[in-house]
Amino acid sequence: MRRLINQHPGRAAGIALGVLPFIALLILYVMASQIRLAENAGDKLLPSLGTITDTLHHYAFEEDRRSGKVLFWADTWASLKRIGAALGISAALALVLAVCIGVIPRARALLSPLLNTVAMIPPLAVLPILFIVLGLEETSKIALIVIGVAPCVARDLALRVAELPREQIIKAQTLGASTWQLILRVVLPQLWPRLIDALRLSMGSAWLFLIAAEAIASTEGLGYRIFLVRRYLAMDVILPYVVWITLLAVLTDLALRLLRARAFRWAEPDR
Amino acid sequence: MARVSVRNVWKEYGAQVVLENVRLEIADHEFVTIIGASGCGKTTFLKMLLGMEQPTRGQILIDGVPIRGEPDPDRGVVFQRYSSFPHLTVLENVMLGLELRASKLSGRMFGGARRSAHQAALAMLESVGLAHAQDKYPAQLSGGMQQRMSIAQAVICKPKILLLDEPFGALDPGVTADMHQLILRLWAENRMTIFMVSHDIQESFQLGTRLLTFDKLRHDPQSPEAYGASVTYDLKLERQRSSDSAAQVALGA
Numbered sequence: 001m002r003r004l005i006n007q008h009p010g011r012a013a014g015i016a017l018g019v020l021p022f023i024a025l026l027i028l029y030v031m032a033s034q035i036r037l038a039e040n041a042g043d044k045l046l047p048s049l050g051t052i053t054d055t056l057h058h059y060a061f062e063e064d065r066r067s068g069k070v071l072f073w074a075d076t077w078a079s080l081k082r083i084g085a086a087l088g089i090s091a092a093l094a095l096v097l098a099v100c101i102g103v104i105p106r107a108r109a110l111l112s113p114l115l116n117t118v119a120m121i122p123p124l125a126v127l128p129i130l131f132i133v134l135g136l137e138e139t140s141k142i143a144l145i146v147i148g149v150a151p152c153v154a155r156d157l158a159l160r161v162a163e164l165p166r167e168q169i170i171k172a173q174t175l176g177a178s179t180w181q182l183i184l185r186v187v188l189p190q191l192w193p194r195l196i197d198a199l200r201l202s203m204g205s206a207w208l209f210l211i212a213a214e215a216i217a218s219t220e221g222l223g224y225r226i227f228l229v230r231r232y233l234a235m236d237v238i239l240p241y242v243v244w245i246t247l248l249a250v251l252t253d254l255a256l257r258l259l260r261a262r263a264f265r266w267a268e269p270d271r
Numbered sequence: 272m273a274r275v276s277v278r279n280v281w282k283e284y285g286a287q288v289v290l291e292n293v294r295l296e297i298a299d300h301e302f303v304t305i306i307g308a309s310g311c312g313k314t315t316f317l318k319m320l321l322g323m324e325q326p327t328r329g330q331i332l333i334d335g336v337p338i339r340g341e342p343d344p345d346r347g348v349v350f351q352r353y354s355s356f357p358h359l360t361v362l363e364n365v366m367l368g369l370e371l372r373a374s375k376l377s378g379r380m381f382g383g384a385r386r387s388a389h390q391a392a393l394a395m396l397e398s399v400g401l402a403h404a405q406d407k408y409p410a411q412l413s414g415g416m417q418q419r420m421s422i423a424q425a426v427i428c429k430p431k432i433l434l435l436d437e438p439f440g441a442l443d444p445g446v447t448a449d450m451h452q453l454i455l456r457l458w459a460e461n462r463m464t465i466f467m468v469s470h471d472i473q474e475s476f477q478l479g480t481r482l483l484t485f486d487k488l489r490h491d492p493q494s495p496e497a498y499g500a501s502v503t504y505d506l507k508l509e510r511q512r513s514s515d516s517a518a519q520v521a522l523g524a
Contacts, residue, residue, distance in 0.1 A: 165353035170323055171421075172356075173342035175368035175428055181378040185367065189358045266358050266408045 047236040055236040071225065076244070079222040082138065083210050086145030090202075091195060093146065094154035098191070099183055101154075102161025112158070119151035123209055131217060141213040148209040153198040160194040161187060193267040196260045200253050207249055272299050272334055273345075273431035273464040275320070280329035281499070282315055288499035289315050291488075293329070295502065297481070302458055302465045304479030306472055311485040312500040313468045314436060320466060321346055321434055333431065344372070347430030347463075349421045351437045355409040361420050362405040365392040368428040392427060399423045399453060415446035419453065426457050433458075435467040439474070451478060482506045 009017055033046040047055075060072035067074075097115060100107035127144055134140040164187065172186045211223030218224035222245055229237045261268055277295040281288070290312040297303055307313045318324040319331060322342045331338050333345065348354065355364050369388040370380050380388050396402045399419040409417055418438055425433060435454070439447045455478065458465055469475045475482050484504040491497045 167350040167353040168356060170321065170342050171348060171350070171354040171424075172367075172371075174321070174344060174346055174348050174425065174430070176344040176371045177378070178371075178375065181371050181375070185371065185378040186356060190356075264358070266410070 044233045044235055047239070052236045052240055055234075056240045059237065059240075069220075071220075072244075074220055075222045075225050075241075076248075078218075078220045078224075079210060079214065079245075080248070082141050082214075082221070083145065083206055085138075086142045086210070087149065087199060087206060089142065090146050090150035090153055090206075091199060093150045094157055094198070095188075095191065095195060097150075097154040098157030098161055099187055101158040102164075103179065103183055103187055115151055115154055115158075118147075119155055121147070123148035124212055127213065127216070136217040141210065141218070144213045145206050145209045149202045149206050152205075153195070153202055156198045156201075157191055157194055160191060164190065190267075193260050193264040196256050196264075200256050203249055203253060207245065211245075274299050274334050275432065275464060276332040276335070278329050278332070280319065280326040280331060282312065282319065282324065283327045283499070287496040290485075291499035291501050293501055295483070295505070297464060300458075300462055300464055302455075302478060302480045303467070303483060304475035304481070305466065305468045305483045305485065306470065306475045307485035307500065309470070311487070313485045316485065317434055317436055317466060317468050320432070321348055344368070344428050345430055346432045346434060347425035347428060348434045348436070349418065349425055349438045351440050354421045355417060355424065357409055360406050360408055361401060361412070362389070362392055362396065364409065364420055365395055365423050365427055368424065372428070392423075395423045395427045396420075398457075413446075415442050415450065418442065418450060422454065422457065426461055426463075429461065430463060433463045433465045435465065437468055437470060440470060447474070454478065476508065479508050482508055 029046065030049060033048050036043045036046050037048060056072070060070065063069065064071050097111060101112050101115065102108070123144055126147060127140075130140040130143050130147075134143055168186060169182065172182050177185065210221075211226070214221040214223030215227040222241055226238050226241050275295070275297040277293050277297075280290060280293045282290040293316065305313045305316065315324060319326055320338070322338060322340055325340055338346075342348070356367065359367060366380075366388050369391060371378050373380050373384055373388070379385075393402060393405065396405055399422060401416060401419050401423065404412060404416060404420075409420065412420065422438070438454075439450050442450065451474065454465075454467075457463075467475075467478065482504070483502050483506075485500045486503040487498055487500050488503065489498040
């Protein structure tokens with residue numbers, strides 16, 4: 001018998017093992033739900049899968065009487081717009097900051113202490129300020145995510161620039177590269193895959209800030225909906241919304257990973 | 272033309288003297304090999320030639336003009352490792368110098384200019400025996416192939432001076448012999464002045480037309496950092512320096 005550390009599951013077995021915990025959780029939920037509903041048919045805490053499906057159908061395929069919108073998709077679209085815009089702005093901002101800090105010593109002296117300090121501000125603590133200054137509309141929500149995400153991504157990328165071997169930077173100069181050309185042809189291309197990694201890692205906190213902002217002041221959005229129906233203990237809405245948010249995050253992560261593998265073949269560990 | 276004059280150059284880090292009073296006159300098209308114990312300042316000397324470090328006293332001139340205090344295309348370099356760009360293919364790595372020179376703004380070439388740069392880079396790769404690997408990434412190459420690429424990348428820019436920092440130090444002995452032939456041939460064809468730091472004495476005698484050893488002239492056991500290293504031996508090696516014979520040496524070696 002080989003040691004446990006040397007026993008690898010086959011491809012099919014590997015997939016089966018990965019799916020197993022999900023099925024176990026689902027079964028556990030269904031059983032717990034049945035037990036509670038058997039005791040009290042009006043129980044709202046663990047609604048049956050049937051109830052959830054009905055509610056979801058209502059939310060995803062029927063227009064809301066009051067607003068005339070299909071709530072599920074309107075919420076999804078509102079949230080995705082916010083998080084997409086915020087991540088785009090964060091990425092651009094972080095990239096510019098990281099390149100300046102990593103490549104230009106004067107910019108590093110100027111910006112690095114500021115960035116390191118700003119990164120320590122708890123973003124939720126400035127949320128009231130954002131609401132006061134920027135109003136309750138989209139801007140403040142996007143700003144919250146940017147404040148939460150961009151400094152961390154920028155610091156990570158600046159470290160990556162610093163990790164570029166000095167030999168590379170010298171070599172580029174002996175090939176005639178100006179500062180601008182060095183950034184354009186040597187530094188930026190090597191930062192793209194790092195940026196994708198950094199964005200993947202910050203996806204969790206981006207969603208956190210989005211839902212926090214939506215919970216407090218919003219009229220639509222996935223986070224808004226969850227906190228709205230919380231008042232009615234509507235677990236049949238909250239649960240599928242949480243699953244949906246998770247699924248969106250997982251799919252985004254997967255998409256970014258595929259993009260990295262496709263677009264930056266040189267950066268993949270095993271070619 | 273690339274005559275190099277090193278005039279009373281000192282390099283000090285605070286109280287620590289690394290190099291003291293280095294004086295040299297290097298003729299055009301010389302192949303200078305530099306050996307010495309580790310920590311003797313030979314790499315520091317190379318870095319000053321390159322412009323990575325500045326002398327604390329004295330100056331270095333190329334053809335009578337003081338060198339710029341930063342690396343520039345006059346001085347090409349091949350390091351022992353890390354001197355290629357992992358995100359570019361072999362061909363792109365070699366083309367990079369041509370592209371940077373042609374386009375200040377984008378650092379890229381297009382159309383006919385790109386095709387001719389492509390041809391030039393391919394010819395260069397042919398010359399170092401890497402044409403078959405043109406579409407690979409550096410990480411996919413063996414150590415010897417990476418150094419070939421790195422040399423091609425430097426030489427295609429036609430530097431006056433080529434600086435080699437233990438370029439073959441990490442290679443297998445069989446590969447090293449091939450690399451020696453390659454560098455001698457390129458030296459003869461391109462009329463560069465070469466400085467090569469090495470830890471291999473035999474290699475240094477074999478390749479160089481002039482061999483320098485760096486060591487401390489004086490030593491104070493109470494404070495070992497008080498005196499720096501300087502050139503202790505400066506040997507002119509007997510070998511005809513005309514291009515033809517150098518090429519013959521390369522082919523016959």
